[in-house]
Amino acid sequence: MSIDLQQFHETFFEESFEGLDIMESGLLGLEQGDVDLENINTIFRSAHSIKGGSGTFGFSAVAEFTHDMETLLDQMRNGERQVSKSVVETLLGSVDVLRNMLNAIRDGSDIDIDSVAETTVAIKAILGLENTVSAVENSTEVTAKGWIVHFKPFTDIMKTGNDTVRLIRELNSLADKAEVTINNDSLPALSDIEPEDCYQSWVINLIGGDISEDDIHEVFSWVDDDCELQIEALANEADYIGPERRDDERRQKAPERRNTERRTTKSSESSSIRVNISKVDELINMVGELVITQSMLSRFGDQEDFTPATIERLKDGLAQLESHTRELQESVMRVRMMPISFAFQRFPRLVHDLSTTFEKKIELIVTGEGTELDKTVLEKIGDPLVHLVRNSLDHGIESPADRVQAGKSETGVIELSAFHQGGNIVIQIKDDGAGLNKDKILSKAKEKGLVSQDERMPDEQVYDLIFRPGFSTADVVSDVSGRGVGMDVVRRNIRELGGAVEVKSTPGEGSVFTIRLPLTLAILDGQLVGIGEETYILPVISIIESLQVKSENINAVAGSAEVYRLRDEYIPIVRLYQIFGIKPISTDLENGLLVVVEAEGKKIAIYVDDLLGQQQVVIKSLETNFKKIEGLSGATILGDGTVALIIDIAGLIDLYQKDMASSVVSIKGAAA
Amino acid sequence: MSETAEELDAQETEKEFKELLTFFLAGEEYGVDILRVQEIKGWDSVTNIPNTPEYIRGVINIRGAIVPIIDMRLRFMLEKKEYDATTVVIILNVVSKGNADRVMGVVVDAVSDVYNVPINDVKASPDFGTAVDTEFVTGLATIDEKMIIVLDIDHMLNAAELAVVDKMTE
């Protein structure tokens, strides 16, 4: 029977990547001086597991590579080798190589043989080994037509669970014919016999079968130290006429490594998820409740007459249905949630490497790794986060010399944190560096024509300019930060996830980038608004307040722009019907309402004809059958089956600004 | 459907016949591959999408999917006509290269019939100013002495403003 091992490959890859992460953080720990034996053992075990698994599943290149790593780690855990910075660096490098190898195998792409060879040489150099393939032991393939085996086990052979009958049976299966003679000379009197001891010995004649001496030793390999073994070849061939048996199965040599190293299935993002069993139990409970409610409601289907009493019960049942459905929905969403640690865990290594590259001293503080968010969002937030952290490292934190001069400590601090707020997850990247250079940003923006020459903007808006497409103040496009991937792409990627990003900065003290992401991509709390004959949806989370217009608070600014004075702020009024080309019920602001919303640190007041209800709304993509429309984040289907469009506040603000830019006016933000 | 529109197409081209659903639009009769027709609906209200060309009437809900509806008269700048009892929306499966199949609807004056046309009978269209751009016309067929203009749905509904931005060029 042959078993297809491929079904275990995915599990192997997953656990290997986890193992590599464990190795990496363990090695980083070693470097910090955490030379704890348990730590080294953990690193060793991970390497050992990967080696074992890769060998078993036929990934011999991986097994070979990992073998030397394992040897090195073994020496370290035995105390034979000191933990030194260069050894840890080499091992860190080999973790990377291993990661790439596993990824390549999993995707079916080519392994980077050069980097593998390079690192192998480095490891072997440390081990003091010549870079040669270890010689294969020559086995003595002396075969004979027959053998005589004298087998005398020691008394406690059975105490290791070994069974003499089994051994003799195995010998028997090697040969065409076997004669067994038992020797009971050492057997004591019955009353003195210890049933757990072995007193007997045997002489076994094996005839035929093309057995080699090694084959016989093989049978006894486990009990080498527990017996006396004498093997003689039969001098004269016994006159044995029998069929030539060539049983290949008896000869078990090195395992065949026929499995191909490459796999044809692709999986860049893993399509499986690990779920805490308590979440699954919760779901089962919810579904149970739902079933009960459903069967209760189904009885109404048989109802002939509806009395006020039955209608009351029906209403109760429907209310229960709503609450159970909501609970089930929340439970299911939680299944898709994973802690953000999965996205954060690459940063210690990244910061470590980059600080070396940039010759800066950086301390990374990570908090809130347990904060959970949707798996898909988690997978996609990684790259934007990396870009922002790199940016802080490259442009934010000053060189150690500059920092000392500025009266700061040599080591810069980058804080990466995550927490829940409202229906969102908030991720912050804070550095105690030099902060954003307002003047430089403004002049660059003017230079690039993003902003008019006589522009006067409050600081927050200047900082926000770094997110505009076509903007980059890096004088030299550094390999790390400026690879054609700008802040505008970061913002776009985050918006695509339904989130937003903004920056706050204090010159000389540092900057904070704040990312807000919805906890789920699929569902939204929506405020229905009426504009003309049409219904649109505003995300409740962006709404600050709604109000009736008092005309004395409306101010016109340089032509077509209007602002509303709300307490001590002036908020731009956005006539949505104009931007969307809809015929409103009234163009007189006093007849409708203003809904004040906020996104990415900017506020606007949207003029609507009517406020309709609030409800949970399932977000459907416009792009599936159509395309992305600016200002809209998607669509949904209302209870009556009609489609309502969901407004993307940040996108709407962009649209409004573009609209206004053509009338050469800028938005004034919070400043009065 | 277990097979994509493309696969069905491939199977079809092996046969000698093409089955067409035909419809009327401003006095002309057009035909589309029946295998691409998902369903036919009467005209009902749509949700308008802002800042889109007039011929994109809006979107509707078809069993949970958001489907855009295109007015063919407006698309090809034909005379506008009031929708009446015969006005029909044909829901089509559209194939776009490198992307998943999409579902879109087109508003036409009325549905005509279903014909089995021998492939060889679909002749190349001379450039004689049909309302519809000849680049969207696969060819002309003659059925019962009528001329049917056979349309290339994929091309027509992927073109210009309707096209999903190709991932490469983004």
Added chain:
Amino acid sequence: MATILAVDDSASMRQMVSFTLKGAGYQVTEAADGQEALTKAKSQQFDLIITDVNMPVMDGITFIRNLRGEANYKFIPMLMLTTESAGDKKAEGKAAGATGWIVKPFNPDQLLNTVKKVLG
């Protein structure tokens, strides 16, 4: 059919061993470390133990040593999964009471052959 306890901290290895042995009709229970294995072995009688050596919490050799001390496991075959280079592990294992070993990497057929030999 016989019951086997398979112990390894690697999920993919456990899966492979389990699948292979179950396919041959054995009943298989899994454990991820020596401590878990010890608890399971004490609550249910197994006919064969197969265990990895390097595991967190309690390693394979300690596990075997502990289990050997149990009356109902005095003669039960216990096999270690070792790598070729770990010669000293084999001796250590034997001293702790291991019956024998299976060398990693192994393929399913090798595993089955060894198990068949031991269980008869």
